[in-house]
Amino acid sequence: MLLESQSLIELYTTMLTIRRFEERVAAEFHAGNLFGFIHSYIGQEAIATGVCRHLDPEDRIVSHHRGHGHCIAKGADLNRMMAEIQGKKTGYCKGKGGSMHIADFSIGMLGADGIVGAGLPIATGAALAAQLEGENRITAVFFGDGACQEGEFHEALNLAAIWKLPLLFVCENNHYGVNTTREYSLAADEIVRIPKAYHIPTHAVHGNDVEAVHRAAGEAVAALRGGDGPRFLECETYRWHKHFLSDTLEDLRPREEIESWAQKCPIAAFAAKLVERGVLTQMDLERIDSGVLREVEEAYQYALDSPYPEPEDALEDVYAP
Amino acid sequence: MLLESQSLIELYTTMLTIRRFEERVAAEFHAGNLFGFIHSYIGQEAIATGVCRHLDPEDRIVSHHRGHGHCIAKGADLNRMMAEIQGKKTGYCKGKGGSMHIADFSIGMLGADGIVGAGLPIATGAALAAQLEGENRITAVFFGDGACQEGEFHEALNLAAIWKLPLLFVCENNHYGVNTTREYSLAADEIVRIPKAYHIPTHAVHGNDVEAVHRAAGEAVAALRGGDGPRFLECETYRWHKHFLSDTLEDLRPREEIESWAQKCPIAAFAAKLVERGVLTQMDLERIDSGVLREVEEAYQYALDSPYPEPEDALEDVYAP
Amino acid sequence: MREITYEGATQEAIQEEFRRDPKTVHLSTDLYAELQNEFGAERIRVTPIAENSFVGAAIGLAGSGFRTVVNIRMATFGFVAMDQMINHAAKIHYMFGGQAKFPILYRMTVGAGISAAAQHSVSPYPMYMNAPGLKIILPSTPYDAKGLFKTALRDMNPVVSFEHVALGGMRGEVPQEEYFVPFGHASVRREGSDVTVVALAKMVHEALEAARELAEEDISVEVIDPRTLVPLDRGTIFESVRKTGRLVVVDEACQTCGAAAEIVALVTSDAAVFGRLKAAPARVCGLDVPIPFSPPMEKFAVPDKVKIVEAVRGVLESRSVPS
Amino acid sequence: MREITYEGATQEAIQEEFRRDPKTVHLSTDLYAELQNEFGAERIRVTPIAENSFVGAAIGLAGSGFRTVVNIRMATFGFVAMDQMINHAAKIHYMFGGQAKFPILYRMTVGAGISAAAQHSVSPYPMYMNAPGLKIILPSTPYDAKGLFKTALRDMNPVVSFEHVALGGMRGEVPQEEYFVPFGHASVRREGSDVTVVALAKMVHEALEAARELAEEDISVEVIDPRTLVPLDRGTIFESVRKTGRLVVVDEACQTCGAAAEIVALVTSDAAVFGRLKAAPARVCGLDVPIPFSPPMEKFAVPDKVKIVEAVRGVLESRSVPS
């Protein structure tokens, strides 16, 4: 399936939006203007982008602790994201969630989550809902290689497989859970060995190549909409920042490894391709970039201008009316 | 490896002891003399027997809710078992545990357990202890096909594999968890697909053939003692009784299936073989049986004659001194 | 009025609500044949033995517009699913700023008395009470079981129902007509003037027996059944204690940090009620031990009529020594 | 005396005990480089992210003669391992009739104040208190952290240590010589005669500040730090309340069914102490809400010096109305 220029440009723009958003967040964090636990998605942009491109607003996704990219790719509003990260009342969660718990149920983004592996069972429920609705909706769940070590991973695979749920498992294998390597902590040298044990069809792709992700996800999503049961996509990638933004947390990953992956930037690579293929010119790239930067700036300002919640707001939303 | 007559006779005697013990327990339960939740091991005797035959008292086992057979095969005292099942002070757990929680740490029997799948992580700890002790000890963990649906199963396989623990996984696949079939509830049509995903070597054997179990377990145990890391043994079998002894619980398994498995009695089959091979005569079989029955009778009487705990004994053993 | 069992009453509530609302799903490791016959295998599902995953699946269903009944069965198994229950079900409405609702009914059985030993005889509702975001119901009669279930099945929050194993077979009057028992409304099971006894679940029935026995000695006991623990009807309890001046709280759960501790703390830290107390309140709770298997010990570990009678006598004899 | 951090103090205790006893193992998802350098990768192990399995592995190790320190890190992650913790660690010594011992130290961090939001800011020790079989420690200073760890590492039971995130970097005096802080011995952090304030973990420090502030108004506050919740030193608390006649309990955990409820219930149901109460006791606890992310709300959700001062004034003003 060859993409038209417009689609390619949109893929590029989405990736770049994630990148610029995350860069701004990191800069503000290091300047002391943001707080809490913020897990940067930089380096992994191609995955959320390539997968979510296939999803309609009625399709649902479940994210994890490193969730900003999934939100943006699913179409979330940057203003309300930034406001949430700043702890403002205008944020997606009225300041109750922060970076780790952004959600937008109105666009089928069922939330980021701080517990490794825990999105997986929740996603089986969303996928079961999609199956019962009977309108060919699907659910995608994003999770890291670290999540594959939790029992919930196994249970969700099994549940999806026996019930033939329209659930796309998207494993973002960035080789580490904090500072521990996947090689050390998971005996399945290829993660796809595990879904295969449950007869779930798998695809392993280079997660920094947005076209490859897009292609594999496209096949998987088509199969899912056809009612074929779950699919599993493993995307090899790397995170550029420390596990979370922090001035003190140690990064124990080898320096050369970090640098070698910086050479495999999903965005720079794709930009080069688009220019080479004549889809975009260098000037187009700059125009897109300044548009994205403006959006991010606006979002940051929107958040800045927004009020903090009142202390007593803490008492609301414990129970739904 | 061909077994000498003496060993064959001992295998036979152990199986028969389990059978007669369980028959007595069931009879007394249905006569209203026993209470609580009792899960009968009848039909699965060859598994505990064939595996534990390879274990020394220093080797450890972890059992599950259907644990009487594992206790007996590991060498537990029938008197104290029966006393525990009757809730007597002379029981293994002073009447605190009952049928579902018999243990004898002095012979490396680390306990039966009422939570499906929960013995698996505990067994990884016992196996790690064995590894650290450095004396070629091993640990075996018994669990049902139902336990393979719990996340703890996956976590324990992974832990054992990455740490190369001397742990023998013994899956007693009796095709059901209560009334739900393995086919329905586990997407891995062959259970061994799952350990294989973690590169754990597997053996699938007919679990009602004690010699086959013994042979496969022997190979596995030798590898374990050699420090090769975990092994996985799947034993296909069937339970004869309802999920637990009960006058009300429904048994939804097909009648023909139950009857066809009754034809595959591990004990009758083995007895026939031994007679055929001239290891035992019909008279020997009867002599062994009456010896076993006497032991069981003595155990039951011992338990009957034992006192109940005092009510206040409930206050002891909450904390170790 | 017709009499049905407690278990039958819960089933009836589920049937009625599942008929009304097609976007309802039932999950359990056990087959509920009658429900499945009526509503089909798509909605009445047998799950693998994997509690954390199906407790979590209910959250995803809820976030996608479905209401789910999850029968976890014994409360023991709930501990396997604590991540989804506490880290998620309880918090997810709040941490997402109220943008989505999570209507789920989680069911678990609790209680000792069936020789099921330490793991299978737990009463852990106090732990769940410490996790804001969950509503908690504790029906003690068939009437309440149905009425509270009906309310739970219209509530837009995760509700956890704890049902005592000894009550499942209990028969009682249940109207044919539709009715609801609201949350946060205690039931005064018996009126009295000397001592207030707040009792939970099966202990309601033990307390009523104790009250009858004490009535023969002209001791007038008021028995209150809160019926829901979250929300808790303080008003009815406070009013009763203001009247009687004496409080005994009876609960089978382990005493430390239990619901009884909470009730005593609420009562005593209310200045007005505190001022009316004629004696130190008493707790009659499960001992702080795992439940032992053998009947003499098991019986000793949980409260019963005899212990309640003793405690009521105790608070009547003791006098507050004004300082 | 030399000063070291709270975190450093816990590490020192582990080092000393690991030197003494080679049959000790350390499990955590994180690498503890200093420990691993000294004791080797066989004993200081990095685990996969699979809490239930390594919390359970510690039980198997214990049953095989090893002592394990399990650093679960944030208490949030403890919910993932609740099956092994509650169904097993807490009960296994008891249900096997005491035949084996299970020496394990489980560590978790608790508390709000670092903008970590609902899941990562929990203080669930009350839930664990409801599960007999676990000992529970709550060190509030470097001195106690080391001393309680030393005791925990000789204890033959599962001990759960809850450590407040805000205290890890706190510096304080820790002797060079070996010492132990026994379980079940509260520390009277400040003597006083008007009001007894029992405070837990980080709240000890807030309570001390409140006491200093109130001292300027000639209000004399006694501050008690129980240090261990199971066992709990009732004696010291009772004695203090008998003296002051007034009780305020301060805890960051959610109020309902919390440790504060238990302490209030213990105090008020002791007839002798009850008789000496001059006012209704008060609880100053975390609100019954998940912890919100944004600082204004987060700060509001947990107690602080100001709220303690208010509560102390409250119990001084209110008078028991003798009936």
Ligand SMILES: Cc1ncc(C[n+]2csc(CCOP(=O)(O)OP(=O)(O)O)c2C)c(N)n1
């Ligand atoms: C149950 C649980 N255990 C531990 C943690 C702490 N933790 C947060 S993220 C993380 C690593 C997760 O690795 P992975 O799933 O590969 O995602 P990545 O961070 O690499 O994107 C850990 C251990 C947690 N949040 N939840």
Ligand SMILES: Cc1ncc(C[n+]2csc(CCOP(=O)(O)OP(=O)(O)O)c2C)c(N)n1
């Ligand atoms: C965590 C948990 N969930 C549910 C149960 C109830 N239960 C007890 S045994 C059992 C079936 C177990 O099946 P399997 O592991 O195959 O063992 P089998 O009974 O067939 O020997 C179930 C569901 C339990 N004890 N623990």
Ligand SMILES: [Mg+2]
């Ligand atoms: Mg990773």
Ligand SMILES: [Mg+2]
């Ligand atoms: Mg089975």
